[in-house]
Amino acid sequence: MTMAEKHTNNDLENKICTFLNDKEDGATALQIAKGVGLKKASDVNSVLYRLEKTGQLFRNSDQPPIWSRQKRSAATVKNSQPTDALAEELKKMMLSDGKSNGMKSYHLAAKLNVPRSEVNKCLHGLSRSGEVKRLGETSLWKVDETNGGGRLIKYKGEFQDCSIELKEDSRFFRDFELVSVLGAGGFGCVVKAKHKLDGKIYAVKILENTIKASREVKALAMLKHPNIVSYYTSWDEEAFWINEFNDDDSTTSSQYPTDSEQRDSCSSANGAENSGRDLSCLFIQMEFCEKGTLNDWIKKRNEGTKNKFKKALHMFRQIVSGVEYIHSEGHIHRDLKPENVFIGEDETVKIGDFGHVTITSSSPVSRTSETGTLIYMSPEQTEMVYDKKTDIFALGLICFEILWKMPTVSEKLKLFENLRRQIFPEDFKNKYATEHHIIRKMLSQTPAERPDVKEIAKYLEDFLLRNSTALEQKSA
Template structure:
């Protein structure tokens, strides 16, 4: 490996992980400490990195204050995309793009990784950036469908939720008469990953995937303001807790029914149109089973503490863990577990949904995969998911601990939860919890460990819960 390539790997590591010591850098890159130090000091001389005066020193990226090259604005990321698309099949390196186009290397790297998250560019093993061809195919219409499958085959009943990148509809199939949840997202790498994850999963505690199709037609339910007040469909997700890097989908794929009469579809409220700001926009529609009994968030909010039986809580949580165990067995992690994404099917069966952030655990060779840090819902994500890019299945265990606590302990107000949550995330439960729930407290404390390897895996949790729950059920029967 050339000096330039090693330096680019170090820069890439610091860009993804933030400040770090030479020891951690050499371990992450699988090189000797002397090699890492040599290149770090070379980069310091070229004013690309800097170190503090600590022992050991901590290294960080640096932009020289007198750098005359312009920094790209956010809305000019398309320029970098265009450069990569016209760079040929072999691709371009980040430093070549910066050098040839008068841009800072840090800015180029920032936008390249942003484009990679959208599925528009790829980085090869030789640090070359190439186009995935997504934009070209969209512009040429290769992947579009001439007629909207959604409008031909479904009657829209209501909009279940809307996010920054799409929305979810409750729709009735015109031929089989069944209700489905249909999710519409922009066709990107994230959408591809969600469909592949859903198609791979077949489990009683996972939202069932039916099919998907691409279309350039944006199909909306355009209920006017007067209709909204009478609609039976009210979305219950809360967006205030999510970060800027949340899933490119919804808070959930379910609804809460506020009245007994369903909203009827209206032909005059339907429209088909292309995004006026981007006529070549292609959408992906994902058809899934409809979970009619709402989300765990609704259950927690509506079921008062005294009405939640320990047997019911045990059963719900056991099904959640069973679903997570299966996800991990398929070499996947969910990365956005929270009450909004846990649904209840027709028979009250728990269904884990929203796989917009699902990712493979390891690559085909079994090696760890480095991910974009900070993606997910900050109030539920694990510390390593928030701060680092190399994490595994244990990242899903941390939110499970929070969810179990939330099911057991009533939080009367939003302010009460906001006050308690930071302490809970560092393993400090409220006074009285460990007395009332001694066994659950031990489980939850382990699941909320800041150190991933201390947390039990989903299979271990399930095995222990089987024994614990059977004892609970026996005690409940004796009491009766």
């Protein structure tokens, strides 16, 4: 480290210590960063931990952690949870005096004649339980206007944190009991929910109410097929939304995260530090598939010893059947991949996630750039001029993936890169000569050279009828 860098670090350490000298209740990393003129928590994290090692700072076990100049005793930490009486007084005060614009903690402390440190502890506790919220990145606090607190749907994932606050009288919480959060992404989140009236389990997708979301609902409502996830209903309602990707410098992630790498559904999210926004959200109630995704099945197969060739081919036939129906109804899915294929309790395979669906055409036309997942995209899809044959390319990659074990992500990326150049593993060509032939055609660089989905369906029917003995041998 140069002398200039040391001087800069020392200066930042002094600024942080000076800032915290006036904060008897401590502050989060983001609050500290703002207080010393920086933008993000990651701008000060390394310095905070260095100061902790030298005994100049202390942090508690809250999420996010609270940093202070004094060490808090176990009793103090334990008592940092809001007492019922003070919590109710704070909420009443915010609902009366701060109903529109919110209130600052020191105003609340003065009005209630309570130490500011106790008010701050109580507010942070209420924030973690979802009863109050901070307005953006300000120091103003506010309660839901309806009845003193909204209800949170929280998710902490490997690559995505999500926190959605709904009003207590929202249709979702009126009709459903939240079971768990299945996953989150840039689109929003999907939850597993039990309907209070019929007692059945459903998947409910929650996303911003946009033209794209409306297009997904219309497609789901129109497409009715045994190999398509069933749609039941949809509605919109207001929500306060915090939804951001983790950008911790210490996190290294695959370019293509998978569902099973998500974790801790319904947990307290780090997003509590981040500003949110009021949004009109669309709720889509769909069929819940008990056995997860095709991606989950592939992972278990990769970890096992059995090949499961026969089952894989029967599953692929169902996927092809679903795509054949989608194309016959004048649509292109545009985001076919194992994560968007689901498996029901009776082993029926169903295609879902129609967020990228579009209308098909008799000839290639220019389309939008929001075209799906890069690793499964056809060559022409990235150029935004394509037709329904783009789905065939993705089907070719899926077919290869359910037949051939690829234990690691790096191995999968390398093999997929080769497949795009028509380079197949020699062992695969020897063991799956017939399958290799059809997959190679599906992965043709030129869309016109790819078979249409009806040809693929006929091939599968003929092959499965003719080769029952061969299927058993390949599955051994």
